[in-house]
Amino acid sequence: MTIRTLMTGASTVAALAVFAGSAAADTWRYAFEEAIDEVQGVFAQKFKEEVEANSDHEVQLFPYGTLGESADIMEQAQSGILQFVNQSPGFTGALIPEAQVFFVPYLLPQDTEELNEFFRTSRAINEMFPELYAEQGLELLKMYPEGEVAMTTREPVTRPEDLNEVKFRVMTNPLLVESYRAFGASPTPLPWGEVYGGLQTNIIQGQENPAFFIESTKMYEVTDHITFIGHNNFTTALMANQDFFDGLSDEDQQVIRDATDAAFEHILEYQDGLSEASLDAIREARPEVTITVLDEDQREPFRAAAASVEQTFIEMTGDRGQEILDQMKQDLDAVSVN
Template sequence: MKMKLNKIALGITAFGLMSVAASASAETWRFGLEEIEGSVQHGYAEEFKKLVEEKTDGEVTVELLPYGSWGSTYSALYDAVQSGSIPLAFGSGALGGTVPESQLLSLNFVTPADQLETAKVLNSPAFLKSDPWQEAFRERGLVPLAELTEGYQVWTTNKPIEIPADMDGLQIRVMDNSLLREAYKAYGAAPISIAYGELYSALQQGQAEGNIQPVFAHEEMGFYEVQDYMIFAKQAQFVATLMGNLDWYEGLGDEQQEMLDEVTAELVEKGYNIQDEFNSTRLDTIKEKSDIKIIELTDEQREKFREMAEPVRQTFIDDVGERGEQALDILLEEFDTE
């Protein structure tokens, strides 16, 4: 009996040691999101988590950190990635303060109206792995791993916008991004920056007269409730860069880096489908719950805005330098939108 108990004890001890060894070898990748649960970024991140954990047989787990769980300002998230306390995160419009060249993705009328084509080109080696794009991030202790397109940036206002003259003096809210401000000044608007959490009341009280968001954000935050028109100009898509801490990334083995490439490649079309479903469903909700008027600009109307937006490319180049110009040239060539 004593011998049997000893065998059981040895078995339990061995199992315990195996469990400790397994937990010691397991890794946890913290992934910071700029958006809340139920968002496009969250949908993409859930798929990313699933694929990484499947491909590593559970040796890597991914912990998702939606907006609010890491802080309240985007700069806090970007700082956390640069320091390595959060190894993975999304960065979008506000990332320009950390990586100035990233403002390229905020330029109007650079990407085509076709959303899937945009997603494919932004994630192609020709752009994503290009020296200027990689160097722009790596110089700041970051590495770009993928680009997530989240749908058209749609305007909402309290008056119809069909030609650039309709934008004259319009106080339209933009993200805290100098290039975005220049883009809307070029149309004649008076862009202002307001904290995202304060935007609904600002629109309601008339402190802002217009707003720019993907459809899902207009619905999610209820902005459509306090605006009369929703205008689709297809001038730009909202793009978030999936980026990693450079030291963390370079510390991964070749197999893990290759696995990351496989995962992000699989997610290009999945990411497109996620945003397409989100934005289509949310637009239907907006139509059902409100009498907001939808305006879709014709190609001729879009061309007038495009002509006014084109000089802002030079503003971007002047601000960020040769590396930004090289990245822009790559996109223009790949998209054939010069």
Template sequence: MNTIKKIIRRSVISVFILGIVTATNLANAATWRYAHEENKGDVQDVYAQRFKEYIEKNSDHTLQIYRFGELGESDDIMEQTKAGILNFVNQSPGFTGAQIPEAQIFFIPYLMPTDLNMVLEFFRNSTAINEDFPKLYADNGLKLLNMYPEGEMVITVDEAFTSPEGLENKKMRVMTNPLLSATYSAFGAIPVPLPTGEVYGALQTSMINGQENPIFWIESEKLYEVSPNLVYTSHGWFTTAAIANKSFYDGLPGGDKTLIQEAADYAFEKVAVHITGLAGQALERIKKISDKVTVTRLNDTQIGAFKARAPNVEEEFIKMTGDSGKELLRQFKKDLKNVQNQH
């Protein structure tokens, strides 16, 4: 065989092999579906976009993202994830707590520190977060990828308050989990569970007197328009979780599992940067837009009156969750103490 024929044959073989590799890659490529609870540009959307960025940059897969309301409320997208219709979901323990009672631990008031750097370090290194919670989610057909904080909780209400007495008989919207109801009962209020999409209208018609959310969501949903008195009580953080359908995840090859976890960790660090300073910026924008908004920050003495009621909620958490909740709370406090000692 002369040299020219050899070159032609090698070229044909190379093209044939390239075709097989390309076809294989296309066959292995998938479109994954991810839904979250927030609007475009909000914290969960930032996380989802960075997750998508990493997945698509490092594989042939694509990620389709659905935002708040596009596929229903929080309960709807969780049901779709458990059914395998969605591959990934971002959901707060405030809603997951109905299925995983131990997830309500984030609603024990004054358990978490107020310093953002300490909170982020806790989520990165906590044994409770990174070892105990994945087991609890797995028992419910879910693969926990990340838990991360979004922002300090702020209460909006029709009349500003500085003591538990100021919340007496106030109808306060809560997410649909029993422990958050117990928290507001302990604070003296009347808890009213409502889906997210009904909160603005309920405030507008005085069906409820107030609600709690991180300040960026209060801005995003324009809740300050119908509930203009903002009260900072330092009682907790809004926490959320990035989750995969466990059957879907378990069925993936090892390389895709590694890809997904790396994407989750990448998105966590991007969100950590995003939320730094976010609360202050959102508050300033709200104050510029509305001259009706008032801001009340409780001092240490005033906070102490609310904090004194927190043990009642902790006891309720243990009643709801039994020995598993008691052990989780012990590890949670141990992890928090380790972070506080380092600071």
């Protein structure tokens, strides 16, 4: 065998290796928990647009239900079947207990500008949480808000006592269970696919979600009252499979980070006025639904009832949870206009 043959053979092997790596990364699979026209879907579409405009890669999107429930897509992301997954800490809380901090009632601000700036600049989000996600084989790319959470119920709610014995659907998140237990309800963890039917058949009598999601999923068809008690804003997160991300070139990693930043700013702008438009659509579709925003005096009993949940979070998560919570409070103080 000549030296030229050996070199040609080596070159062929190298070329095949490069081709194989390129082919494996050519189509990136991205699953999320909502429909293509809901907030996570809009974020995903912008991410796809930016990646494909600035690289040779293609991003294939999988909306809710196409690959199973939330637990299914997380398993697929951790195993490398999916390159990207968008999932709320409401579901990752069992995997990453500290992520449940986003369900401490009345922690996040109501002011939109403060909230957005917190997600942009928070040290807890941008420096501390990535380390926790990495322990689970996930590269945390971005956390972002989706909108103020409202409760939907069969009966009106103006005080915690109105939730007594109400079977209230919650995500499979231990701290969210504790929050609604503190409010006086009977928290009932259910996969999202069972919620509409559960409300329709009175297996459950309540659930919570941002207004856009209540409208788009037609939850108003199986509820009578929508109530804002000011307790939370729905948070979600985009993650990548850690091995996949670490195996990319610096250039491709930067493409992903730039696309994520662009999608983040796009989704904050997209949400401006979204809740109000969704509530208007609900009023038009079903005028008999009552929509109530509790004032500060009405919210105070809910705040008092939920005061124990913060301590429960610390008990669940120990020193690391305490550090996360303390840092988040510092980050929130830094963006507060008061």
